[in-house]
Amino acid sequence: MRGMHDLLPGPIARWQHFESTARAVLGCYGFEEIRTPLLERTELFVRSIGGATDIVEKEMYSFPDRDGDSLTLRPEQTASCVRAGIENGFIHLGVHRLWYMGPMFRHERPQKGRFRQFHQLGGEIFGPPGPEADAEIILVTARLWRRLGLDGLRLELNSLGTPDSRRAYRSRLAEYLLDRRADLDEDSRRRAETNPLRVLDSKNPDLQGVIEAAPKLLDALDPESRDHFDTLRAMLEEAGVPSTVNPRLVRGLDYYTKTVFEWTTDRLGAQNAVCGGGRYDGLVEEIGGAPTPGVGFSAGIERLVALLAESGAGAEPAPPAAWVAAVGPAAARVAPAVAEELRDAGMSAVLDAGEGGFRAKLRRANRSGAGFAVIVGDTEAAAGEVSIKPLRADRPQRTVPRAALKDTLAAWLPPGGPQER
């Protein structure tokens, strides 16, 4: 399937590293995990993301189910979190910080860093209206990058104001743009009417003059939003997280109010945003809950893992401590039990299940990266013994009674680790 990929055993090591790091970091900020269905009613996304956005207009996987309801594979998960919070009442029960991780679906043309099924890590804070929550959302992501060892990420901030001031600005901007219709390209002419804020984000060099001279969103902010924004910037500065203000940052989802932000990199080509988010004070009410402010982030896992791969961080899967190679009918009968004894003792062991003689089995043992080969031939089996051959160290092979296997191996293994390298 186009834009959908298998995640194979080798590369998955970096994903697991990312996932465990994310769990740990989110946990230490008091976030709790939530898992929601991959499918929601289409209406949920139309109401939350906005009918005039690209996501809703042309990117959703929507289809009628057997009852005739229109369902959609989630293109993002904030709306699902809000819906779940309303339906289960926990937004009012003191659970205010949620995180999620999982697949999202958007029918876009695939390219570097952009897929039709992709994965996001996200966090949401419901309830607090002040900039402290915005700061927590941004600080938790900043710490995650630090913990992952990612550098070179830039934080861009903007404020869209309250719905009222945003609406007022929006019509002023539309007016300005329509006055200059002749200077706009086709896309921008259409957006000037449907979603004028998006015009500010255009990369078309011919439009930069018009955009420069356009009324500034930040100049149009209401005093409350202005104060919220300034306080947030001061908090981030005090916490040692540098940011730059990008007045053109508008984001593609309609539910944002006041703060919006993006973490970007210059190492991933055209798809340079690795994380984005913002405040959405009207969303809970829009979806049918009691008016409740909220703020959140979502991060693209494929893109972050690509950055991890570039910096060469954490990759190798751990090889087993021992490889159990048995040759001959009597040996084959006891080999599974020998492997189980090692696992009982807390050591990892792989029982060779392949064809061939000693030669083939030892070759597989070596290739597996195992520290030791535990060899059982019919001679050993008859005597109730096993042979232990170190594969990574220059030590002689030893033959010991089966009962002494795990102690001999444990004595050879380094005290700290599960196996020798």
Added chain:
RNA sequence: GUGGGCGUAGCUCAGUCGGUAGAGCACCGGAUUGUGGCUCCGGAGGUCGCGGGUUCAAUCCCCGUCGCUCACCCCA
């Protein structure tokens, strides 16, 4: 949704001015009847993405299609 590049062995890629294919790595076996890594020898593995067209003959040329890739667009 628009445009460019690319699909040949498990992987990375050659190649055929149209006569049905090759290397390196990996894999399997042997040299070493019960012992890996190094070396040497041998072997296996391909509907040349798929479908159609032109041709005596297509992996090669043409059309379509699917997939990958990069950019636009958009975003994570």
